[in-house]
Amino acid sequence: MTSYAKVVVKGTPITKSNFKLINKEGRSFLPMNSGKYHDRYANYEQEIAFTAMAQNPGLVLDEALIAILKVFYKSEKRHPDTNNITKSIFDGIEKSGLIINDAQITRLVIEEYYDKENPRFELELFGDSEFNLTYQVLKRETPLPKKSYELASNKKGEMRTRPKPVKKPDAVTGSNSCSVCKEPIPGSDFISADSGKTIICRGCFTKLL
Structure with a gap:
């Protein structure tokens, strides 16, 4: 085979x-x-x-x-x-x-x-029993133009220096807001995604599925 x-x-x-x-x-x-x-x-x-x-x-x-x-x-x-x-x-x-x-x-x-x-x-x-892998890294005789990478810019054109903060409960109500219906979610009855940046209430989550 x-x-x-x-x-x-x-x-x-x-x-x-x-x-x-x-x-x-x-x-x-x-x-x-x-x-x-x-x-x-x-x-x-x-x-x-x-x-x-x-x-x-x-x-x-x-x-x-x-x-x-x-x-x-x-x-x-x-x-x-x-x-x-x-x-x-x-x-x-x-x-x-x-x-x-x-x-x-x-x-x-x-x-x-x-x-x-x-x-x-x-x-x-x-x-692996039939094939082997070898590789070389060689210096170019004629260098190519350098392809430089930069930090992503925000909408104002300024360099972003720190990640977007994780969504925290509302300071007044002490609750999270659903990312779908925008309604406040009391307590911890929610589903989170994207490292906590996206909060979905149980009702909206059920509709998604």
């Missing part, structure tokens, strides 16, 4: 961290079939799983693996952090049955590219 597989999924990858909700007990979960924006991640994970199965029918890789991931973004200026997308991708690959567990990925190389007409990711998996 071959110890190699390749998966190509069209579209810009998305990160899991943007779609998790956290309940009052601190457990995180991903809503599905709610008809809301948060379904987008679950649908993307399913797309990866179905594509991986279709492109590698009947194949199961059950050994340690070398992974080469090439990500082609539509825009050079606006795209997810490349180091955050691997969890999204390998969760879908694991769900497909192509691999047993994403812990099998013992060596990983990620390369970032841009393709306005055809954004996608290309993942190659190599069995």
